[in-house]
Amino acid sequence: MSIRVKKKGNQPKDQRETKKELPSEDATSAKAEPEEDSEDEFYDVERSDPVQDIPSSDSVSAAAIVATAACIFPLESLFPWKELEVLVRGGVPMALRGELWQAFVGVRTRRVENYYQDLLASDSISGNHVEQQSNSDSKSSTTDPISMTEKWKGQIEKDLPRTFPGHPALDDDGRNALRRLLTAYARHNPSVGYCQAMNFFAAFLLLLMPEENAFWTLMGIIDDYFDGYYSEEMIESQVDQLVLEELVRERFPKLVNHLDYLGVQVVWVTGPWFLSIFMNMLPWESVLRVWDVLLFEGNRVMLFQTTLALMELYGPALVTTKDAGDAITLLQSLAGSTFDSSQLVLTACMGYQNVNEIRLQKLRNKHRHAVINVVEERTKGLQGWGDSQDLASKLYNFKHEPKSLSIEIDKQNSGDLSHSGSGRSTNADEVLISWTGDMEIDGVPDLQDQVVWLKVELSKLLEEKRSAILRAEELETALMEMVKQDNRRQLSARVEQLEHEVSELRKAHADKQEQENAMLQVLMRVEQEQKVTEDARRYAEQDAAEQRCAAQVLQEKYEEAMTSIAEMEKRVVMAESMLEATLQYQSGQLKAQPSPRSSNSYSPQSNQESAQDIPTRKIGLLARPFVLGWRDQNKQAKPNAEEANNTKSSNEVQGPSTEQKVANGISV
Structure with missing residues (x-):
């Protein structure tokens, strides 16, 4: 970004010269107006650039001071650019996005005091200029910038209701601010003026920053980032499309071959992406993230990286399409559903680091000459088309209306030569003028000779016409024969294909019948097994009933035995x-019974x-x-x-x- 700011150092010079060209009264009135609030001013990275603080009168000393400062304190060492780059790729906070975008573009460096107000106040000046032009007899009124401004105003008025309809910020006041912003830029850069998609850019910036700051940001984007993109020839846009096509062919050959087979050109889809800077092509969050990196880097590298990332993400889905319309519609719908902005930015920045500004400049220089030559040839063709249109119409009338021409020639031979001398032109005169390079008919003998020559030429043309008709009939019959033969070949090929399909269907039918028979056998076996299991179940139930009866009998016997016990x-x-x-x-x-004697003798023992x-x-x-x-x-x-x-x-x-x-x- 610092390199881009250095290149912009001389840019406000033209703006100051434009400011000097304005009348002094308007300048003094503009200086008398109060300045905007301090809220409209934002900090900018370029404010720390020492070049801005040096007076312009002493250019030699300023250059010496800048060189000394660059030697002692390099810019890369004063600020952590790598860390800032990582933070920007991670996403700028929404509250700081407008302020940081102004810093990335360099609004403070570009700003010229009262320049925006002077552009808006030029309505009165243009009115006086129109009065002066009405008194003059100039024939270049079609190229007058005032008429061009009026044309831009009409187009701007048409596009205002189409710009983010229903958004609360674009009410009556918002549309007025958008109208002023677009009109001011059209007057600032008449070579570009106004083209579609600028209304979305301007409205996009108005949602994030004040009106005048949005003007300077828009001017930096279109004049610096996309210089030559929105001009009448759109040379840079065509060059970038050729560069992108070469990169896509190099990175995704399979996808490009499939698109070529379908008849789809990459520019059909990527052209609107580049011209709109993905506005209304990607979801809102993804557009913001892409713009963050784009404005920070100061070039159009992010456009190429994002497009290649989208091709990488959705290329496998595009290969499956069978039609050109389906491929274009699918890619547009998939791009519109890219809600994961972090994945998109990560894939674009990290996956395509080899796509840098140096490589893109080499490829642009390679393709720019071809584009310029094509544009020049197209311009010459448009200029010669108007001259050749009259000649083609005359020749067409001569070929398709020979009878009227012969009638006119007979009239001229009968003595009606005074009408040709008076200035009335016939079809023969027109053909003669168109063939001989607008020669004039001076006398009657010359006219008679010319009539004779025209008769001869007419007879030749009639013969050629008859032979051409016969040749056309022969070609038509030959074409019909070729078509019939081609149809026969196609029909025979189609019949063979159908026979092959019928044989395959018969085989498939036989296989299905075999499968059905096998399934029937399996089902019969299953039914037999079910019958066997059903019989076994019945026998088991009978045995269980008998066992229950025996158990009851045993229980009764057991109870009887227990009672007896x-x-x-x-x-x-x-x-x-x-x-x-x-x-x-x-x-x-x-x-009690034993005797005393026995008790005495046997008492102890007994x-x-x-x-x-x-x-x-x-x-x-x-x-x-x-x-x-x-x-x-x-x-x-x-x-x-x-x-x-x-x-x-x-x-x-x-x-x-x-x-x-x-x-x-x-x-x-």
Whole structure:
């Protein structure tokens, strides 16, 4: 950006000269007007440039001071440009965007006091100029800048309602400011004047900064960044399109080949992108980010990088298109949906670093001569087109109306020569003039000779016409034959293709039938398996019902056995109690019956034996786990028929044993 600001150092000189050309009265009135508020002034990076503080009168000392300052304090070392570049690529804050854009463009360096007001005040001057021109007999009124300004005004008035319709900032006051801004620039640069897309640029700047600052910013963008873009010939725009096409062919050969196959030129899509600087082509946030980098770098490199990034992002989708209209529509719609501005800027700046200003200048110098030659040839062709139009119309009338020409010639041969001398022109005269280079008919003999010559030429032309008609008929018949042969070839090729497709369809049909048969077999197997499983399920349900019935029977038997066991336990308890009572009774009688002698002799021994026998017997009867062991065995037994029978047999066996024990106890 510093290099661009250095180049702009001499630019305000022309503006100051233009200011000097204005009348002194307007200058004094402009100086008397109060200046705008301080809010309209913004800080600029170029303010720190020491060149601005040096008086213009002492140019030698100023140059020496600048050289000394550059040697001692280089500009690159005074400011972290790399860090600023990274920050700008990351996105400028919206609150500071207008101020920073003015700093990038160099508004303070370009600004000339009261120049904008003088451009707007030139309406009265132009009115006086129109009165002076009306008194003069000048024939160059079509090229008068006043008439051009009026034409620009009409176009500006048409484009004002189309500029961001419905935006609250562009109400009546906003449109008036936009009108003044566009009119002032058209007067500032008559070679460009006004063209479409400038209204969007100006409105875009008015949304971010005051009116006069927007004018200086717009002037810097169009006069410096896009110099030669919006002129009448648009040479730089055409050169950039050729450069871009070469870069796209170099980077995306597959995509370019596909577009060439569809008949699509890259310039059809990228031309509006460059001329509008992606305005109304990308989403709002993406446009702001692209403009940030574009204005900071001070050149048009970002346009190429952004376009190449879009081609990289959406090139795979374009390769799948089958039509030229689909390709153009798809690319425009995809570009309009590029909402990820960070990805776009990152891809453009980091992925295409080799696309720099030096390389672009070399490519521009390579293509500029061809563009200039084409423009010059086009201009010459437009100039000669008007002269050749009259000749072509005369020749056309002569070829398509020979009868009228022969009638006129007969009239001239019959003696009606006075009309030709009086200045009335016929078709023969027109053809003669067009062929002989506007020669004049001086006398009657010359005219008769010319009539004879014209008759001969007319007969030749008629013969040529007949031969041409015959030749055309022959060519038409030959063309019809060729078309028929071509149609036959196409039909035969189409028939072969259809036969091939039919064979493929038959094969596919046979494969499908085989698959259907296989599926039917599988379904039949599945049905058989389902039947088998259904039968097994029914048998299982029957077995389960039988088992439930058997379980119920066993449960009933188990309950009966438990009741019988409970009764037997009660009987056993009663028998034990009776046995204990009997034993106690017997022991008491034995103690009371023995004689004294026997008691004396055998008392110790009998007492010991009785003492030994009785406890052992008590222990033997009471210690046996008769009831508890039986109950535990019954609880752990399974409820089946065999165990029930076993329990019955065991009860029958144990019953007598208990009775025997009771009998033995009684006997004892």
